[in-house]
Amino acid sequence: MTTSTVTPEIVAFAQGVRAALADLPAEEVDDLTDGLEADLAEAYAEDLQRELPDPGAYATELRAAAGLPMRTKAKSGVLSGLAQSWTDTRTDVGVAIRRNPALASVVEFLGELRPAWWIVRAWLAAWLVAAFFGNERGYGLAGSWWLVAVVFAVISVQWGRGRWQGKGVPALIAIGNVVAVLAFLPVMAAADDGSDGGDFDRGFASGVDATVNDPPQDGLLLRGQPVTNIFAYDAAGKALRNVQLFTQEGKPLEAHGSRSDDNTCAADDCSTVWQPGQLETGQSVFNVFPLGTVAAEWDDEAQRTVPKQGAFSVVPKAPFLKVPGVFTPKKVANSND
Structure with missing residues (x-):
């Protein structure tokens, strides 16, 4: 007999699913999620490469399969309403993608690249902050600013792994991802154009080259x-x-x-x-x-x-x-x- 281990990730996922179903009566939530941890543990024991889906999207699929209404939106402030709208839209898009095999394959492939993206967005954040103070050096950073990049990388990776999740952090991560995507190409162009360093350093280096090295x-x-x-x-x-x-x-x-x-x-x-x-x-x-x-x-x-x-x-x-x-x-x- 094979005994499946319920990992902390599965426990956290199940809690997220139940939280997404919290507007339903407790009996219905129990019926929908009964044995969820054990089923997931068994499924993931057979396929170690499998990744847990988004808890909200999973909860939406459970509602749809049971013929239950979608989650009712409670009255809230403007910011909370925007955050909830973003979450609902993201959930709906996730469900639609998983129902399309081709799109699901693409998303699965992109999911494998997430660790690389965590590092890239950390570098983007560190580069933008360093550029504000004139301490960028082409694609790199000056002096101790590399330590700032390391700190940003740790934060980015931990957030990407689902750690350090506090209130409002998911929305902050989503905004940060959008900003990073929009800034990627401009930052790459600026870094390539300034490969010798900041304005002063580039001017000084140009003068040295013109008088000594040329x-x-x-x-x-x-x-x-x-x-x-x-x-x-x-x-x-x-x-x-x-x-x-x-x-x-x-x-x-x-x-x-x-x-x-x-x-x-x-x-x-x-x-x-x-x-x-x-x-x-x-x-x-x-x-x-x-x-x-x-x-x-x-x-x-x-x-x-x-x-x-x-x-x-x-x-x-x-x-x-x-x-x-x-x-x-x-x-x-x-x-x-």
């Missing part, structure tokens, strides 16, 4: 200021055109910003772009000085600024018409004296 920018700088064009003069001090310049390693010497992949604008408003020089090989290069500019416009298809069709290249005027020539020492003949 690689040096391409192009020429003079005392920290960008050199955007170069004008060359010959030994006589006359301005030259189409001068090709190279470094000591034979690499083309390019002005600052003339070869940027993202921005080839020659003007702040991008009304003009730098015009590369053309070699006899057909190659376009940016080390032929002085650089010319050409009128430009935004290309929606290419998603960048491009030269206007039919526009001509314009070479800026040299800063000086003429500069002093270069002094070349003359060779002195050897004297016989």
Whole structure:
């Protein structure tokens, strides 16, 4: 003979069912719930993976099976009436779902994921509180705020397991679940956007990266200021055109910003772009000085600024018409004296 053990969960469930039937006469409640604990203990002993349903929904099914009227709603205040309406609606929906095999399977599967949700809603609550004080760090938290997340996780798990159930707690949990669901996507987006920390930390880190960690920018700088064009003069001090310049390693010497992949604008408003020089090989290069500019416009298809069709290249005027020539020492003949 097999002896089934009545667990505390079954006892609590039976008490919840009887509480949901409390508006009925005591005799009818006894008839409906007679042997409930023993039956459940035997059923759950045979199927250890089975979960207890909602007590209110179970009580509703007992009423329907016995042909009894639904629970009468006692007059109460506004808040109590809203809470009761929520409970009744939830119960009715639960009954409808269990009567539909497909929906029941989905709900059963989601029920297996409840422990994960308990942790997620605890993280959401801790993140929102930390963000209010500016102590969120991307998806994480700063310093001791992780302890707050642990406390929230303990509370969330205990509530999810049916522990610490006081007056008004179920309604509080329901409201918290709704808020958590609505806040999930915005919080995920905000956490991803602020993965380096709060506003101050992100700004500080950005400054450090810009001055220490970023690689040096391409192009020429003079005392920290960008050199955007170069004008060359010959030994006589006359301005030259189409001068090709190279470094000591034979690499083309390019002005600052003339070869940027993202921005080839020659003007702040991008009304003009730098015009590369053309070699006899057909190659376009940016080390032929002085650089010319050409009128430009935004290309929606290419998603960048491009030269206007039919526009001509314009070479800026040299800063000086003429500069002093270069002094070349003359060779002195050897004297016989």
